[in-house]
Amino acid sequence: MSPSRAPKVTVSMEVPLGVTQALDVPVGTLQLRTYWQTVWQRVLRDPVTLACGGVLLVLIAAAIFAPWLGLSDPFASDSAKRLLPVGSPDHLLGTDELGRDMLSRLVYGSRLSLTMGVVPVIAALAIGGVLGLVAGFVGGRVNMLIMRVTDVFYAFPSILLAVAIAGSLGAGVANTLIAITIVFIPPITRVTESVTTQLRAMDFVEAARASGASTYAIIRTHILGNVLGPVFVYATVLVSVSIVIAAGLSFIGLGASPPDAEWGLMLNTLRTSIFLAPLISILPGFMIFIASMCFNLISDGLRSAMDVRF
Amino acid sequence: MNPQSTSRTPLLSVKNLRKHFPVKAQQLGGPRLMVQAVDGVDFDIEQGQTLGIVGESGCGKSTTARLLMHLIIPDTGEIALNGRPVMRPDGIELRELRRQMQMVFQDSYASLNPRLTVVDSIAFGPRAHGADREKARGRARELLSLVKLDPDQFGPRYPHQLSGGQRQRVNFARALALEPRLVILDEAVSALDKSIEAQVLNLLMDLKRDLALTYLFISHDLNVVQYVSDHVLVMYLGKVMEYGSVDDIYHRPRHPYTQALLASRPSMDPDVKLEASPLVGDPPNPINPPSGCRFRTRCAYAEGVCEKTEPRLHALRAKGHAVACHMSISGSGHSKA
Numbered sequence: 309m310s311p312s313r314a315p316k317v318t319v320s321m322e323v324p325l326g327v328t329q330a331l332d333v334p335v336g337t338l339q340l341r342t343y344w345q346t347v348w349q350r351v352l353r354d355p356v357t358l359a360c361g362g363v364l365l366v367l368i369a370a371a372i373f374a375p376w377l378g379l380s381d382p383f384a385s386d387s388a389k390r391l392l393p394v395g396s397p398d399h400l401l402g403t404d405e406l407g408r409d410m411l412s413r414l415v416y417g418s419r420l421s422l423t424m425g426v427v428p429v430i431a432a433l434a435i436g437g438v439l440g441l442v443a444g445f446v447g448g449r450v451n452m453l454i455m456r457v458t459d460v461f462y463a464f465p466s467i468l469l470a471v472a473i474a475g476s477l478g479a480g481v482a483n484t485l486i487a488i489t490i491v492f493i494p495p496i497t498r499v500t501e502s503v504t505t506q507l508r509a510m511d512f513v514e515a516a517r518a519s520g521a522s523t524y525a526i527i528r529t530h531i532l533g534n535v536l537g538p539v540f541v542y543a544t545v546l547v548s549v550s551i552v553i554a555a556g557l558s559f560i561g562l563g564a565s566p567p568d569a570e571w572g573l574m575l576n577t578l579r580t581s582i583f584l585a586p587l588i589s590i591l592p593g594f595m596i597f598i599a600s601m602c603f604n605l606i607s608d609g610l611r612s613a614m615d616v617r618f
Numbered sequence: 619m620n621p622q623s624t625s626r627t628p629l630l631s632v633k634n635l636r637k638h639f640p641v642k643a644q645q646l647g648g649p650r651l652m653v654q655a656v657d658g659v660d661f662d663i664e665q666g667q668t669l670g671i672v673g674e675s676g677c678g679k680s681t682t683a684r685l686l687m688h689l690i691i692p693d694t695g696e697i698a699l700n701g702r703p704v705m706r707p708d709g710i711e712l713r714e715l716r717r718q719m720q721m722v723f724q725d726s727y728a729s730l731n732p733r734l735t736v737v738d739s740i741a742f743g744p745r746a747h748g749a750d751r752e753k754a755r756g757r758a759r760e761l762l763s764l765v766k767l768d769p770d771q772f773g774p775r776y777p778h779q780l781s782g783g784q785r786q787r788v789n790f791a792r793a794l795a796l797e798p799r800l801v802i803l804d805e806a807v808s809a810l811d812k813s814i815e816a817q818v819l820n821l822l823m824d825l826k827r828d829l830a831l832t833y834l835f836i837s838h839d840l841n842v843v844q845y846v847s848d849h850v851l852v853m854y855l856g857k858v859m860e861y862g863s864v865d866d867i868y869h870r871p872r873h874p875y876t877q878a879l880l881a882s883r884p885s886m887d888p889d890v891k892l893e894a895s896p897l898v899g900d901p902p903n904p905i906n907p908p909s910g911c912r913f914r915t916r917c918a919y920a921e922g923v924c925e926k927t928e929p930r931l932h933a934l935r936a937k938g939h940a941v942a943c944h945m946s947i948s949g950s951g952h953s954k955a
Binding site: 343510511512514515516517518519520521522525529530533534 | 684687689712713714715716717720721723725728729730731732733734739742743745746747776789792795796
């Protein structure tokens with residue numbers, strides 16, 4: 309619970325008949341929080357979102373600081389120590405089919421897997437966000453053009469589209485990033501467009517236009533702040549989808565290639581050992597599950613925290 | 619149309635304002651239907667006066683306001699502010715028009731950005747016209763005092779932390795931030811409680827006097843229009859039915875529609891009961907308005923001529939009083955002319 313929980317005074321809209329003066333709420337008692345402060349207060353009261361945020365922070369920190377964690381070399385194989393069980397001395401999470409340390413490979417693998425989860429979403433956010441803003445704000449034929457083109461991409465299931473694009477570009481991490489970015493541009497464009505279109509019809513945007521402000525100033529002050537929230541929430545869901553798609557592409561050989569450490573690829577190479585060492589073989593899949601689940605739950609938490617009804 | 623305005627240039631002059639909105643065709647390749655939202659409206663507003671526009675829902679009042687602001691671009695029409703035509707090479711620029719002419723909307727809540735504080739909402743206009751942040755905020759605080767809201771108390775609040783009346787005052791402050799000469803009030807007090815409405819109306823009248831403003835006051839509330847206006851324009855289905863001074867319109871109405879509107883007002887005397895409803899039904903569909911006089915389908919005096927020819931807005935002997943009805947045009951063919 310936050311320490312500064314002074315009772316929040318909400319100004320009543322119902323003015324008793326005859327009361328014509330402004331409601332005299334002393335300045336000190338009325339909590340004047342900005343929107344983001346309110347959202348943050350709500351997140352602090354949501355244990356699930358906080359827990360997921362904690363797990364993700366640990367994962368991200370481990371990925372960033374992997375070289376300094378004193379882990380063994382993720383590429384050093386030792387044929388004498390293949391498929392050691394979880395809990396072996398020197399190999400806390402065992403070893404894989406080539407005798408490489410699993411803990412080290414999982415941590416180093418998170419670097420690639422998390423990157424492939426986050427980077428396409430950020431890229432798609434930049435491109436799709438701009439497209440959606442333009443389509444929503446300009447409207448008319450521009451809207452028609454942009455939205456019908458995105459509909460074409462919508463016609464394909466996302467994983468199939470990613471496979472098709474990655475397949476035609478060729479295997480490799482960079483191509484996987486491009487493929488997933490292209491898959492995510494249409495949904496982000498659509499979400500941004502629908503929110504922008506709703507906002508454009510609002511009186512406060514009309515009033516801003518009536519003040520003679522430039523289109524740029526209107527978008528920056530009145531549209532962007534109101535679009536960012538819902539689009540950001542949606543983007544967090546896409547991160548979890550992105551992690552799964554990236555792992556899937558690597559699994560079928562279109563993403564990272566051996567000997568890289570990447571969760572989807574590790575899942576593939578360990579697949580043959582599933583009967584010999586089931587626990588080890590499942591570990592990369594477990595990591596994929598944890599990471600995408602956390603992003604998903606955080607998105608849910610943010611959605612409810614940002615749903616501040618005014 | 620307004621015989622008074624021959625010598626002085628009116629602050630706002632509107633001629634033949636017209637806007638038809640296309641409607642989606644009923645069937646593929648079918649005829650393209652048009653809603654005749656505003657169809658040839660003319661009027662002048664003198665500096666310092668208040669023109670009231672009244673009419674039922676859907677008669678084109680709000681569209682007229684948005685056309686004047688150029689939030690919707692008119693199909694035709696000559697709009698001149700202080701004698702300078704709008705959007706002509708030699709005329710007034712859109713940006714300058716929108717500085718000199720401001721608008722207040724009906725929905726006080728929807729017209730404020732929920733993510734901006736009151737001060738920032740008001741300061742947006744001056745900022746857009748080049749004032750720096752601190753100067754614009756200082757100006758916003760002055761304006762809050764002007765609309766009788768304490769800047770320290772209300773400036774840092776968000777719209778949801780204000781009551782309806784307070785929010786509408788903020789909207790006035792925002793409209794005044796650019797020092798306009800003409801303010802369009804589109805049902806600006808209609809959504810308020812009666813007690814708050816009176817208070818806000820008085821504030822409006824004070825501001826008008828102190829800042830030498832001119833108002834275009836759009837409302838469906840006949841009593842409020844009578845209270846604030848100098849001249850009144852009665853609209854029906856996108857057309858002007860009658861125009862005149864408040865006195866003429868409220869005490870010597872000539873158009874049957876104006877008469878019916880006035881008769882529909884509830885009396886303050888509980889013993890006076892309306893015998894029959896003066897107006898029956900809803901206005902006809904503006905996609906396909908009646909031929910001739912648009913009011914004839916609901917008019918008690920309609921005759922053959924009303925169906926055949928459309929009555930022009932016709933100046934009466936009383937100064938500045940004009941009416942579009944065959945009964946007031948001698949030789950029109952109507953039996954009561």
